[in-house]
Amino acid sequence: DQQxxxxxxxxxxxxxxxxxxxxxxxxxxxxxxxxxKKYPAEGPTFLISISSIKDKNEDGRFTVFLxxxxxxxxxxxxxxxxxxxxxxxxxxxxxxxxTPLVFGKGTRLSVIA
Amino acid sequence: xxxxxxxxATLVQPVGSPLSLECTVEGTSNPNLYWYRQAAGRxxxxxxxxxxxxxxxxxxxxxxxxxxxxxxxFILSSKKLLLSDSGFYLCAWxxxxxxxEQFFGPxxxxxxx
Numbered sequence: 290d291q292q293x294x295x296x297x298x299x300x301x302x303x304x305x306x307x308x309x310x311x312x313x314x315x316x317x318x319x320x321x322x323x324x325x326k327k328y329p330a331e332g333p334t335f336l337i338s339i340s341s342i343k344d345k346n347e348d349g350r351f352t353v354f355l356x357x358x359x360x361x362x363x364x365x366x367x368x369x370x371x372x373x374x375x376x377x378x379x380x381x382x383x384x385x386x387x388t389p390l391v392f393g394k395g396t397r398l399s400v401i402a
Numbered sequence: 403x404x405x406x407x408x409x410x411a412t413l414v415q416p417v418g419s420p421l422s423l424e425c426t427v428e429g430t431s432n433p434n435l436y437w438y439r440q441a442a443g444r445x446x447x448x449x450x451x452x453x454x455x456x457x458x459x460x461x462x463x464x465x466x467x468x469x470x471x472x473x474x475x476f477i478l479s480s481k482k483l484l485l486s487d488s489g490f491y492l493c494a495w496x497x498x499x500x501x502x503e504q505f506f507g508p509x510x511x512x513x514x515x
Contacts, residue, residue, distance in 0.1 A: 332506030
């Protein structure tokens with residue numbers, strides 16, 4: 290059973306426009322959510338996170354929104370740049386912090402110049 | 403600051419040969435450590451995690467094993483590699499407790515021929 294789902298395997302966006310990547314989760318015990326960006330042949334890099342006590346967290350061009358009632362989060366990238374082209378993974382954490390993060394399968398973002 | 407190292411960066415091994423991938427973390431103590439595999443075009447599959455020296459949890463049955471001989475050292479091994487073991491292997495670390503990010507190493511590309 291997939292507890293974290295990224296239902297769009299790929300997304301194409303024009304440079305300068307907004308990219309919206311979506312993530313859904315099923316376990317209401319998750320209380321901390323993270324987004325990672327991964328280039329080919331490299332390890333994922335941490336991008337931005339949000340605690341369940343918040344509904345929005347912003348860092349420069351990146352904003353994560355959390356809708357707990359819908360068990361849904363999204364990552365907004367504005368404006369999108371060609372260097373943003375990568376695979377983006379959503380991850381969720383249990384309160385204990387010692388159980389492993391649960392990752393979605395990723396969404397490949399292509400930003401077209 | 404903390405850094406995570408993996409080696410080798412790339413490895414080509416024949417079927418049936420042994421495997422040893424090493425991961426070390428610097429700048430932190432008692433980290434939670436993780437081994438992931440990313441097969442071509444797939445998501446991140448958690449293989450093993452460890453919350454302390456000598457403590458290993460296995461997520462999927464396979465012909466791989468992991469060991470943690472020192473606090474900041476995590477080793478992934480196999481006695482006999484299979485073709486299906488090919489993939490991109492990632493080590494990661496995370497502090498225990500709540501609301502902490504997880505950081506990945508640069509990865510090892512393993513090709514089994």
